Amino acid sequence: MQANHLNPQWQLPSLTDGGKRLARRVTMTAAMALALLAAGCRQDMHNQPKMIPQRGSDMFADQRGARPQVLNTVARGQLHADSYFYTGVVQGANGYREERDLMPFPVTMEVLKRGQERFNIYCTPCHSRVGNGLGEIVQRGYKPAANLHDQVRMAQPVSHYFYVITHGYGAMPDYSSQLTPADRWAVAAYIRALQLSQAATAQDVPAGTQVKALSEEAAEQDLPASYAQPWTLPAATLAQALPSDAKQGTPAMAPAGNPNPKIVIPPSKPAPVAAK
Numbered sequence: 001m002q003a004n005h006l007n008p009q010w011q012l013p014s015l016t017d018g019g020k021r022l023a024r025r026v027t028m029t030a031a032m033a034l035a036l037l038a039a040g041c042r043q044d045m046h047n048q049p050k051m052i053p054q055r056g057s058d059m060f061a062d063q064r065g066a067r068p069q070v071l072n073t074v075a076r077g078q079l080h081a082d083s084y085f086y087t088g089v090v091q092g093a094n095g096y097r098e099e100r101d102l103m104p105f106p107v108t109m110e111v112l113k114r115g116q117e118r119f120n121i122y123c124t125p126c127h128s129r130v131g132n133g134l135g136e137i138v139q140r141g142y143k144p145a146a147n148l149h150d151q152v153r154m155a156q157p158v159s160h161y162f163y164v165i166t167h168g169y170g171a172m173p174d175y176s177s178q179l180t181p182a183d184r185w186a187v188a189a190y191i192r193a194l195q196l197s198q199a200a201t202a203q204d205v206p207a208g209t210q211v212k213a214l215s216e217e218a219a220e221q222d223l224p225a226s227y228a229q230p231w232t233l234p235a236a237t238l239a240q241a242l243p244s245d246a247k248q249g250t251p252a253m254a255p256a257g258n259p260n261p262k263i264v265i266p267p268s269k270p271a272p273v274a275a276k
């Protein structure tokens with residue numbers, strides 16, 4: 001017996017033609033989307049050989065991704081053929097390096113202005129704007145910076161300043177990362193201008209140029225009279241730059257005793273004693 005044992009209520013209603021078309025379209029779209037997705041997942045572009053900074057590489061025997069410069073080659077833009085411009089020294093006849101009182105390029109007003117700007121930014125904290133070595137940091141205890149107007153400094157060739165900026169000098173850090181070689185030369189040239197300015201007379205400027213005294217300038221600009229006077233280290237500074245008592249050590253160290261008698265330290269907290 002071919003009896004339909006299914007309850008007619010349970011049978012799905014048969015689809016109309018429109019319904020069938022819709023179902024086909026949905027299936028097609030889904031299939032296409034899947035195909036596209038699968039194509040997007042291909043790894044070819046990602047896996048192409050390339051260097052990733054700070055990562056290893058199977059390409060080279062030493063497995064290093066960061067490559068050292070190839071021996072005996074010069075990278076583009078790194079040919080420092082003008083070695084005086086980059087080092088400030090030349091090979092002397094005796095085989096030693098020699099400094100020269102010579103600028104590697106012409107000193108224009110533009111160069112001096114650049115030098116003044118860089119000097120005021122990087123050098124004044126220690127050497128002061130006039131270059132006498134009594135900058136704000138020195139007034140607060142840093143080792144006195146060189147007075148660029150003393151006999152020794154005046155006699156130094158201009159490339160010595162370049163050399164000092166490049167390599168530092170004694171307690172002075174180097175400024176090679178802050179100043180490009182061209183900027184270092186500009187600062188060196190400006191130091192010469194500063195030196196000239198401090199002892200200049202009316203004979204040093206072209207005839208007919210009006211020379212004004214600093215005191216006149218101060219009065220005109222309503223600046224205090226001290227503006228025109230030689231700069232000196234103020235008597236009372238936050239820290240003593242040069243301790244009179246050797247036991248107090250260098251300015252960078254804490255003073256041995258209570259530096260200020262007005263501050264009373266309670267007996268329960270004895271004054272710190274410097275290590276012997």
Ligand code: HEC
Pocket residue numbers: 119122123124125126127137142143144145146153160161164165169170171172173175187
């Ligand atoms: C953090 C403080 C500091 C700064 C900033 C500084 N200097 Fe100095 N400079 C010193 C000190 C300190 C000395 C003396 C070094 C010593 O005797 O140990 C010195 C010495 C010098 C000397 C003399 C070197 C010699 O042969 O006697 C020159 C020139 C000089 N500095 C130039 C500069 C220039 C140019 C700049 C700016 C680019 C600069 N300094 C920035 C602290 C500084």
